[in-house]
Amino acid sequence: MHFGEEGGRLTYGSYLRLGELLDQQRLESDPPAHDELLFITIHQVYELWFQQVLHEMTASRDAMLSGEVWLAQHLLRRVHTIERTLTQQVDILETMTPQDFGEFRHRLSPASGFQSVQFREIEFLSGAKDPSFVKRFRGLTEAEKARLERRLSEPTLWDAFLAVVEKAGFSTASEDDLRKALQTVAGDRGQHAAIWELAEALLQHDELAASWRARHVVMVERMIGTKPGTGGSSGAGYLRSRLDLRYYPLLWDLRTTL
Numbered sequence: 001m002h003f004g005e006e007g008g009r010l011t012y013g014s015y016l017r018l019g020e021l022l023d024q025q026r027l028e029s030d031p032p033a034h035d036e037l038l039f040i041t042i043h044q045v046y047e048l049w050f051q052q053v054l055h056e057m058t059a060s061r062d063a064m065l066s067g068e069v070w071l072a073q074h075l076l077r078r079v080h081t082i083e084r085t086l087t088q089q090v091d092i093l094e095t096m097t098p099q100d101f102g103e104f105r106h107r108l109s110p111a112s113g114f115q116s117v118q119f120r121e122i123e124f125l126s127g128a129k130d131p132s133f134v135k136r137f138r139g140l141t142e143a144e145k146a147r148l149e150r151r152l153s154e155p156t157l158w159d160a161f162l163a164v165v166e167k168a169g170f171s172t173a174s175e176d177d178l179r180k181a182l183q184t185v186a187g188d189r190g191q192h193a194a195i196w197e198l199a200e201a202l203l204q205h206d207e208l209a210a211s212w213r214a215r216h217v218v219m220v221e222r223m224i225g226t227k228p229g230t231g232g233s234s235g236a237g238y239l240r241s242r243l244d245l246r247y248y249p250l251l252w253d254l255r256t257t258l
């Protein structure tokens with residue numbers, strides 16, 4: 001008997017369901033275009049990481065709502081490391097040339113990353129709730145619609161952060177009160193270390209999300225120039241309009257006064 005093969009017990013392949021997983025990369029191109037496997041693989045890897053990011057963000061939000069501030073920022077730091085990888089791995093896709101992308105791009109319409117439900121869930125849970133996306137989505141399944149509606153209805157990371165600030169004795173009743181609270185926290189990190197660290201972890205998440213958007217649009221310009229997108233947008237022009245999105249404007253404004 002060899003190591004790890006005692007009959008019927010868990011194996012690496014059965015535990016990770018590799019039989020199913022590695023059979024889910026189905027090409028649209030026929031004859032098969034060499035680079036389409038890379039295109040599918042990177043998107044499926046993104047969606048697995050998006051699932052992980054949602055798992056950590058949801059737990060971080062819940063930790064804040066239950067006053068577990070250390071755990072909340074600990075989980076956000078894990079999100080930061082995943083987000084850095086998400087930006088870094090665009091390099092892998094850029095080993096594909098526009099000519100080779102063009103071998104199968106025409107088979108993709110109207111599919112687009114614009115339809116990434118988990119990407120929108122991350123935006124909503126971060127604090128950028130935008131019900132218009134749910135209406136604008138074509139081809140949403142009922143389950144996907146339910147996921148987005150749930151994210152629109154549940155507390156965001158920002159809502160949970162405000163609960164932490166309030167629990168520490170600050171008023172968050174108005175934007176002005178909140179700005180004052182953030183000034184006090186920033187002005188005395190000794191006294192308010194935990195809240196400062198949490199605010200910094202939220203800002204870092206915001207910055208890394210902005211970094212991904214910037215990396216994505218430059219890659220898009222390299223791949224399709226100014227062509228319109230398969231999702232029906234103007235393409236890079238639309239993506240550039242999303243670069244200014246910020247989840248936590250008050251945390252960015254605070255920098256102006258420090």
Ligand code: HEM
Pocket residue numbers: 042043046047093101111112113114115116119216219220223224228229230231232233234235236238239242
């Ligand atoms: C050849 C590579 C890629 C090209 C040319 C490309 C192009 C585009 C374009 C033109 C859009 C705007 C919507 C549309 O009209 O389609 C878009 C949106 C988007 N793409 Fe990509 N993309 C590429 C790779 C990726 C990858 C690998 C991901 C990873 C998940 C991704 C995620 C997204 C997301 C989330 C959006 C929506 C962004 C927003 O609405 O703010 N894209 N992409």
Ligand SMILES: N[C@@H](CC(=O)c1ccccc1NC=O)C(=O)O
Pocket residue numbers: 043105108111112113114224228229230231
């Ligand atoms: N929107 C891209 C096509 C594309 O990249 C794509 C197509 C299907 C599924 C995901 C995609 N990724 C991002 O949009 C384009 O216009 O070339």
